[in-house]
Amino acid sequence: MAEATQAYEVGRHPELPPPRSEVGVLGWLKHNLFSSPFNVVLTLLVVWFLWTVIPPLFEWMVLNSVWTADTRKECWARMAVPEDGACWAFIKGRIQLFIYGFYPHPLRWRVNLSFVLLVLAIVPVLYDKLPGRKYALWYAAAFPFIAGWLLVGGFGLTPVDTDQFGGILLTLIIGVTGISFSLPIGILLALGRRSTMLVPRVLCVLFIEFIRGVPLITLLFVAATMLNYFLPPGTVFDLLVRVLIMVTLFSAAYIAEVVRGGLQAIPRGQFEAADSLGLTYFQAHLTIVLPQALKISIPGIVNTFIGLYKDTTLVLIIGMLDPLGIGRASLADPVWLGLAREVYIFVALFFFICCFSMSRYSLYLERKLHTGHNY
Amino acid sequence: MKPIHAIAAAAAVAALALSAAATAGTLDDVKARGVLRCVVSTGIPGFAYPDANGVWKGFDIDFCRATAAAVLGDPKKIKEVTATGKTRFTLLNAGEGDVLWRNTTITFSRDVGVKLRFHGVNYYDGQGFMVKKSAGIKSATELDGASICIQTGTTTELNLADYFHSNNMKYEAVTIETNDEARQNYVAGRCDVYTTDASGLAATRSTFANPDDHVILPEIISKEPLGPATRQGDAQWSDIITWVLNATITAEEKGITQANLDDMKNSKDPEVLRLLGVEGNQGKELGLSKDWAYNIIKAVGNYGEIFERNIGVKTPIGLERGLNALWTNGGLQYSPPFR
Numbered sequence: 055m056a057e058a059t060q061a062y063e064v065g066r067h068p069e070l071p072p073p074r075s076e077v078g079v080l081g082w083l084k085h086n087l088f089s090s091p092f093n094v095v096l097t098l099l100v101v102w103f104l105w106t107v108i109p110p111l112f113e114w115m116v117l118n119s120v121w122t123a124d125t126r127k128e129c130w131a132r133m134a135v136p137e138d139g140a141c142w143a144f145i146k147g148r149i150q151l152f153i154y155g156f157y158p159h160p161l162r163w164r165v166n167l168s169f170v171l172l173v174l175a176i177v178p179v180l181y182d183k184l185p186g187r188k189y190a191l192w193y194a195a196a197f198p199f200i201a202g203w204l205l206v207g208g209f210g211l212t213p214v215d216t217d218q219f220g221g222i223l224l225t226l227i228i229g230v231t232g233i234s235f236s237l238p239i240g241i242l243l244a245l246g247r248r249s250t251m252l253v254p255r256v257l258c259v260l261f262i263e264f265i266r267g268v269p270l271i272t273l274l275f276v277a278a279t280m281l282n283y284f285l286p287p288g289t290v291f292d293l294l295v296r297v298l299i300m301v302t303l304f305s306a307a308y309i310a311e312v313v314r315g316g317l318q319a320i321p322r323g324q325f326e327a328a329d330s331l332g333l334t335y336f337q338a339h340l341t342i343v344l345p346q347a348l349k350i351s352i353p354g355i356v357n358t359f360i361g362l363y364k365d366t367t368l369v370l371i372i373g374m375l376d377p378l379g380i381g382r383a384s385l386a387d388p389v390w391l392g393l394a395r396e397v398y399i400f401v402a403l404f405f406f407i408c409c410f411s412m413s414r415y416s417l418y419l420e421r422k423l424h425t426g427h428n429y
Numbered sequence: 430m431k432p433i434h435a436i437a438a439a440a441a442v443a444a445l446a447l448s449a450a451a452t453a454g455t456l457d458d459v460k461a462r463g464v465l466r467c468v469v470s471t472g473i474p475g476f477a478y479p480d481a482n483g484v485w486k487g488f489d490i491d492f493c494r495a496t497a498a499a500v501l502g503d504p505k506k507i508k509e510v511t512a513t514g515k516t517r518f519t520l521l522n523a524g525e526g527d528v529l530w531r532n533t534t535i536t537f538s539r540d541v542g543v544k545l546r547f548h549g550v551n552y553y554d555g556q557g558f559m560v561k562k563s564a565g566i567k568s569a570t571e572l573d574g575a576s577i578c579i580q581t582g583t584t585t586e587l588n589l590a591d592y593f594h595s596n597n598m599k600y601e602a603v604t605i606e607t608n609d610e611a612r613q614n615y616v617a618g619r620c621d622v623y624t625t626d627a628s629g630l631a632a633t634r635s636t637f638a639n640p641d642d643h644v645i646l647p648e649i650i651s652k653e654p655l656g657p658a659t660r661q662g663d664a665q666w667s668d669i670i671t672w673v674l675n676a677t678i679t680a681e682e683k684g685i686t687q688a689n690l691d692d693m694k695n696s697k698d699p700e701v702l703r704l705l706g707v708e709g710n711q712g713k714e715l716g717l718s719k720d721w722a723y724n725i726i727k728a729v730g731n732y733g734e735i736f737e738r739n740i741g742v743k744t745p746i747g748l749e750r751g752l753n754a755l756w757t758n759g760g761l762q763y764s765p766p767f768r
Contacts, residue, residue: 126636126667127745136638148479156483217508220483274684279519373471373511373520383479383511386472386487388745392636394609 155220240309265307316351468526503726680731
């Protein structure tokens, strides 16, 4: 009481700690979860939902799971109640198949080496603070060709047919090729579409509109089956190469539209400033327009890449076995019949990890490149 | 003729000439390549699946190996061209595979319309129904108004429609893409009935914790003779596929097995001796080696052995021979004589 009655001179009142209901766990809860009656209801609903879903899922995936068994029967016999837990032994026994597909066993070091080289190539591209980044980028540009040589063979290495590729290896090949080639092609297409020259513009518009107007699955079907009718029989034109071309072109058309959106957001003044400085078309675009346009386009570009990465599972329809295809084929093994849940959850986890990392990286990139005003 | 037309015409002629050259003999192509390319499924329980090491196994795969053993003398020299139900015929007709061993029903429209050649039946199947025992249904005629899980892009859709139409019954189709999807839907109760080929039903039923809680109804509503196919217009290659299949059946009829194969070379039966290439010249007439059939049986055994190893009663699939028993045992498997 004494404190309350104490008189202070104006402006001399000491700062008091905030009320307890505004700080710490309680404050956080109040502000984030129970700030209004509607939010109270939502919070309770979500808690109830998580409460009903997570414990059984955790029980199924972790507590009751079985990690060693040779058949499904044995797996289920090891559980208190059959089918009550995940039978990860199935996935564990086939993890090599999921990673390498049908790549010949003695040559799998080449796949492993490619994975390591891929990481080494990606790091300098993603982080610009590495020493000697300039040389690392040259290496990254050469990586697709080095990896191609390692995986396919030839020139001193035992050749491996691309139809033996499968699983995560296949997804990464299609994903990485599609992503790294579709971005430059997409930028060129976007520039072409905005060009004042008639022929490139019409060609780019036709290409983009055609590809965007056709589902990817149709393009893959054309790649897998129709092309052979057009090409002379006996022409060996690898199915994987056909798929890579189609996937790259497909995603390039989408990238082109995303980049065009970015280009259109650049005020005319920027172009005019570049012109008045006497910069050529390429100088102006490389130094002034594209850096800004691409920065704006990052969310859209990453969105397209994530879509492309997930679309790689469509190759299943034309008989190529990506992780999902390997999983489904493995489900036909008589001694393991009926474990579809395990397979689909495993594949979903794999794709989630890949796509979530991509989306996190894009957030990081946006923040790093955010040089404008912060509102 | 404008130059561009002339070029186009020349290209067309060249393409035709090339195609004629390439389709002249699948046998020569396969021998030159040293590998037999079989169009196989992307996974059908017991018929085609990869094991943990990535080696393909199954009933259809064994017949593919048998073909490779006959043509190239080595059952390992195969390449599996995995195809879905939708791409299998285009892959074959586009020349990406040499022969199709892929759980494929022989029908008029496929033989005539899709322009394939079929070469006998390696598995007699038929479409059936599976329901939960608790539903108390005893016959397919009681299925009026049921919701039915059915795979798309197969002959089963049409059979189902025909059967229900002709019996004046209604049903609600729950279309699904794969067997596993059907299983999940059926277990979750989104459909009362699952219909597919009886072999598939047996495989699915074996995956339940309590298989006895589910019954496969007695009615088989369709004929699904599954057999190998090749492109039209290559009589020699067609003969080879036909007689590879016949060789496995004849071997069972004559009691030739993987185990007693070498003893059978001293058999008194002239047909056995012709089959194993001890006498006569049949291999050469087919364009193959003398010991082609010997190689088949050495590699995969006779028809019964292939059946029992992959889908027979001792496997988790647990199929009875049924219609696929030899004709001498009341089944339909019957091979023309090697004479």
